[in-house]
Amino acid sequence: xxxxxxxxxxxxxxxxxxxxxxxxxxxxxxxxxxxxxxxxxxxxxxxxxxxxxxxxxxxxxxxxxxxxxxxxxxxxxxxxxxxxxxxxxxxxxxxxxxxxxxxxxxxxxxxxxxxxxxxxxxxxxxxxxxxxxxxxxxxxxxxxxxxxxxxxxxxxxxxxxxxxxxxxxxxxxxxxxxxxxxxxxxxxxxxxxxxxxxxxxxxxxxxxxxxxxxxxxxxxxxxxxxxxxxxxxxxxxxxxxxxxxxxxxxxxxxxxxxxxxxxxxxxxxxxxxxxxxxxxxxxxxxxxxxxxxxxxxxxxxxxxxxxxxxxxxxxxxxxxxxxxxxxxxxxxxxxxxxxxxxxxxxxxxxxxxxxxxxxxxxxxxxxxxxxxxxxxxxxxxxxxxxxxxxxxxxxxxxxxxxxxxxxxxxxxxxxxxxxxxxxxxxxxxxxxxxxxxxxxxxxxxxxxxxxxxxxxxxxxxxxxxxxxxxxxxxxxxxxxxxxxxxxxxxxxxxxxxxxxxxxxxxxxxxxxxxxxxxxxxxxxxxxxxxxxxxxxxxxxxxxxxxxxxxxxxxxxxxxxxxxxxxxxxxxxxxxxxxxxxxxxxxxxxxxxxxxxxxxxxxxxxxxxxxxxxxxxxxxxxxxxxxxxxxxxxxxxxxxxxxxxxxxxxxxxxxxxxxxxxxxxxxxxxxxxxxxxxxxxxxxxxxxxxxxxxxxxxxxxxxxxxxxxxxxxxxxxxxxxxxxxxxxxxxxxxxxxxxxxxxxxxxxxxxxxxxxxxxxxxxxxxx
Numbered sequence: 022x023x024x025x026x027x028x029x030x031x032x033x034x035x036x037x038x039x040x041x042x043x044x045x046x047x048x049x050x051x052x053x054x055x056x057x058x059x060x061x062x063x064x065x066x067x068x069x070x071x072x073x074x075x076x077x078x079x080x081x082x083x084x085x086x087x088x089x090x091x092x093x094x095x096x097x098x099x100x101x102x103x104x105x106x107x108x109x110x111x112x113x114x115x116x117x118x119x120x121x122x123x124x125x126x127x128x129x130x131x132x133x134x135x136x137x138x139x140x141x142x143x144x145x146x147x148x149x150x151x152x153x154x155x156x157x158x159x160x161x162x163x164x165x166x167x168x169x170x171x172x173x174x175x176x177x178x179x180x181x182x183x184x185x186x187x188x189x190x191x192x193x194x195x196x197x198x199x200x201x202x203x204x205x206x207x208x209x210x211x212x213x214x215x216x217x218x219x220x221x222x223x224x225x226x227x228x229x230x231x232x233x234x235x236x237x238x239x240x241x242x243x244x245x246x247x248x249x250x251x252x253x254x255x256x257x258x259x260x261x262x263x264x265x266x267x268x269x270x271x272x273x274x275x276x277x278x279x280x281x282x283x284x285x286x287x288x289x290x291x292x293x294x295x296x297x298x299x300x301x302x303x304x305x306x307x308x309x310x311x312x313x314x315x316x317x318x319x320x321x322x323x324x325x326x327x328x329x330x331x332x333x334x335x336x337x338x339x340x341x342x343x344x345x346x347x348x349x350x351x352x353x354x355x356x357x358x359x360x361x362x363x364x365x366x367x368x369x370x371x372x373x374x375x376x377x378x379x380x381x382x383x384x385x386x387x388x389x390x391x392x393x394x395x396x397x398x399x400x401x402x403x404x405x406x407x408x409x410x411x412x413x414x415x416x417x418x419x420x421x422x423x424x425x426x427x428x429x430x431x432x433x434x435x436x437x438x439x440x441x442x443x444x445x446x447x448x449x450x451x452x453x454x455x456x457x458x459x460x461x462x463x464x465x466x467x468x469x470x471x472x473x474x475x476x477x478x479x480x481x482x483x484x485x486x487x488x489x490x491x492x493x494x495x496x497x498x499x500x501x502x503x504x505x506x507x508x509x510x511x512x513x514x515x516x517x518x519x520x521x522x523x524x525x526x527x528x529x530x531x532x533x534x535x536x537x538x539x540x541x542x543x544x545x546x547x548x549x550x551x552x553x554x555x556x557x558x559x560x561x562x563x564x565x566x567x568x569x570x571x572x573x574x575x576x577x578x579x580x581x582x583x584x585x586x587x588x589x590x591x592x593x594x595x596x597x598x599x600x601x602x603x604x605x606x607x608x609x610x611x612x613x614x615x616x617x618x619x620x621x622x623x624x625x626x627x628x629x630x631x632x633x634x635x636x637x638x639x640x641x642x643x644x645x646x647x648x649x650x651x652x653x654x655x656x657x658x659x660x661x662x663x664x665x666x667x668x669x670x671x672x673x674x675x676x677x678x679x680x681x682x683x684x685x686x687x688x689x690x691x692x693x694x695x696x697x698x699x700x701x702x703x704x705x706x707x708x709x710x711x712x713x714x715x716x717x718x719x720x721x722x723x724x725x726x727x728x729x730x731x732x733x734x735x736x737x738x739x740x741x742x743x744x745x746x747x748x749x750x751x752x753x754x755x756x757x758x759x760x761x762x763x764x765x766x767x768x769x770x771x772x773x774x775x776x777x778x779x780x781x782x783x784x785x786x787x
Contacts, residue, residue: 026038031107031109053116062117064116066112067113121172125143125166125169134238148289164211210232213225228282235255239257270293375427376427398410412428444511446513454514457712460715461716462511476727487522510531512536513535513538517587519533519552524546532739548740551760555761556760560662560684564635578608579637587639595635619648637662640664647665647670650678655679655680660682661684666783686714687766721753751763
C-alpha cells in the first residue's frame with residue numbers, strides 16, 4: 022500500500038487514493054478537510070533523491086514559476102484551477118481542481134462518428150481555449166482526445182495535461198543521475214513534424230486539434246491513414262463524409278509544414294465562422310453501419326473515481342524562460358493505469374478476439390459494406406452468405422488481411438478444423454505492423470487450405486487485439502490459453518508485450534511464436550516460447566562486425582530510447598559486441614529525452630571523434646532517428662536495426678540516407694515468397710520482412726500441427742533439434758532458447774534513377 026494514503030499534508034489535504042506515479046512524481050486524490058463537505062482535489066507530489074542545495078534551489082524557483090503559470094491559466098473556465106501549492110520537508114506539492122467528466126477519446130469510441138456540425142462545435146470550443154493559452158505564451162504540445170474532458174456539469178470541453186511541462190525534467194534528471202526517466206513531449210500521430218523534432222510552434226497545437234477532428238469524423242486514428250509520398254500530407258477525405266469547406270479548414274490545420282497552416286488560432290476561428298455563414302456547404306452524414314458495429318464498452322469503472330480528475334500542468338513559460346530543469350514526475354499528470362485502460366482490460370475478451378463474427382477494425386467497414394455484411398452473416402452462422410459477402414469485400418479491398426482470414430474461416434463453416442490465433446495490436450502505433458503481420462498469417466492459412474488443409478483438416482485463424490499494451494496482452498493470453506481449440510499463438514508484436522504475455526502461455530502450456538520481438542530478455546522465457554525474429558544479440562553482432570571489418574571504424578556514437586525494452590536491448594548488445602573487440606563508445610544519446618536535439622547531438626558526436634553512428638530507435642522515437650539521418654548529411658557512417666526499415670525513411674531522409682546500412686531479419690527482393698505475396702495482395706502492396714516472419718511463425722505451427730495436433734505435441738516437435746519448416750526466406754528451426762537459427766541480412770539504401778526523377782530503395786549489401 023502507498024505510504025501516502027491517509028496522510029494529512031499542509032494540515033489540510035488528506036490523501037485518499039492513488040491516481041498515478043512515474044519518474045519523480047506521484048498523483049493522488051485528496052480531500053480538502055478545511056472546506057465544507059471535504060471536497061476532492063488532485064494533489065501532485067514531487068520527489069527526487071538529490072539533497073544538493075543548488076538543485077533544490079533550482080527546483081524551488083521553477084516550482085514557483087510553474088505555479089504562477091498554472092494560476093494564470095486556471096483563470097480560464099475550461100482549464101482546471103490551481104488551488105494551492107506548498108513545500109513541506111523539502112518536498113513539493115501542487116493542488117488542482119478535480120474535474121469530473123468523460124474523455125473525448127471515450128466519447129468517440131462509444132458513440133457514433135461526430136457529424137459536421139458537432140465537429141465544428143468541437144473545434145470552436147477547443148480553439149477558444151487555445152486562444153487564451155497562446156495569448157499567455159504557452160504551447161500545449163499534447164492535444165489529443167484523452168486530454169479533452171467533457172465536463173459532466175455543463176458538457177463543455179476542459180483541456181488538461183499540458184505536455185510542454187515534461188520538457189523541464191532534464192536538469193533534475195542529470196543532477197540526480199536519473200537520465201533514463203526522460204520522455205518525449207508529444208504523442209505519436211497527433212504531433213506535427215516540427216514538434217517531433219523538438220521545435221514546436223503555436224500552430225503545432227492547431228495540427229494536433231485538426232487530427233482530433235479527423236478522428237472524430239472517421240473514428241480512425243491518425244497513424245492509420247496513408248500519407249502522400251510526395252507531400253507528407255495525410256490522405257483522409259475518402260474515410261469521412263464531410264463538406265469541402267470543413268475539409269479545407271481541417272487540411273489547412275494539419276499541413277505537414279507549419280508555414281502552410283493557419284498563422285494563429287484567430288485565423289482558424291475566422292475560417293470556421295465563414296463556414297457558419299454558408300450552411301449550405303455543410304453536410305450531415307447519416308449514421309453508417311460501421312457506427313453500430315463497435316462493441317459496447319464495459320461501464321463498470323464509472324463507479325470508481327473518475328480518471329478525468331487529473332493534474333493539469335503547463336510549464337511552458339518556465340520551460341521557455343529557464344530551460345529544461347524539473348523532473349517529469351512533477352508534471353506527469355496522467356494516472357497510471359488510466360481507468361480507460363482498466364476498463365479495456367476488464368472488457369469481455371469477446372470484444373477482442375474474433376474468428377470473423379465481429380470486425381476488430383470496425384472503422385474501416387464504412388467504405389466496404391460487404392465486409393460488414395460478411396461479419397454479420399458469420400455471427401449468425403450463415404456461412405454461404407458470409408462467403409459471398411467476404412469474397413466481394415476482398416475484391417473491393419484485396420490488400421486487407423483481416424478480410425481474407427475471415428473469408429477462409431467462413432469457407433470452413435461448421436466443419437472440423439484446427440485453430441491458431443494471431444495476437445496483434447490495433448492501436449495507434451501498431452496498426453501498420455498489424456496489417457503486415459496478418460498478411461503473413463493469412464497467406465500461410467490460405468496456402469494450406471487451398472492445398473487441402475492439414476491432413477485433410479482446414480485451418481481457422483482467430484485474431485486477437487492486444488493494443489500493444491502489456492496489461493491487455495496478459496488478459497488476451499489468458500483468454501486464448503483457456504480456449505482448448507487454440508493450438509498455438511502467432512504473436513505478440515513488440516518485445517515489451519511479448520515478455521508480459523510469455524509467462525501466461527508457459528504456465529498454461531500453449532506455444533507462442535513471436536514474429537517481431539527481438540529483445541534478448543525473451544530468450545529462455547520457457548519451453549513454450551519461440552520466435553522467428555532473430556534476437557538483438559545477432560543483429561548487434563552483425564552490425565558491429567560490419568563496423569569493424571568492413572568500415573574499419575572504431576569510434577562510434579549510439580542513439581537509442583532508454584524507455585524501450587527493444588531499444589535498450591539492441592544498444593546494450595551492440596556495446597557488448599564492441600567491448601569484446603576492444604572498442605569503446607564515444608558517446609550515447611537518448612532519443613527519448615525531452616530536450617533531445619538531433620543537430621546538436623550529431624555535432625557533439627563529431628566533436629568527440631565519432632566516425633559512425635549506430636541508431637537503435639523503437640517505433641516511438643523513429644521520427645527522431647530519421648531526423649538524425651537528415652542532419653548527419655552523410656558525414657558519419659550510419660548503422661541501424663530493423664525499426665526504421667520503412668518507406669518513411671526513404672521518403673523523408675532521401676539522399677541523406679544513401680549508404681546507410683540496416684540489419685534486417687529477411688531480404689525478399691528476389692524471393693518466390695514475395696512473388697506469391699504480391700499475387701495474393703496486389704502488386705502495389707509492399708511486402709515487408711514483418712510479413713515474412715509472421716508467415717514463418719505460422720508455417721512452423723502448421724508443420725507441427727500436421728505431425729501432432731495437440732498443444733504438448735506441438736511444443737515437443739518445435740523443440741526437437743531436427744525440426745524444420747519451409748519459411749519465406751529460408752528454413753525455420755529453433756535453438757533450445759526458443760530463438761531462431763539464422764542470421765540477419767544487411768541491406769543498404771541506394772538511389773534509383775527514372776529519367777529526371779530520383780527515388781530511393783533498399784537493396785542487399787554486396
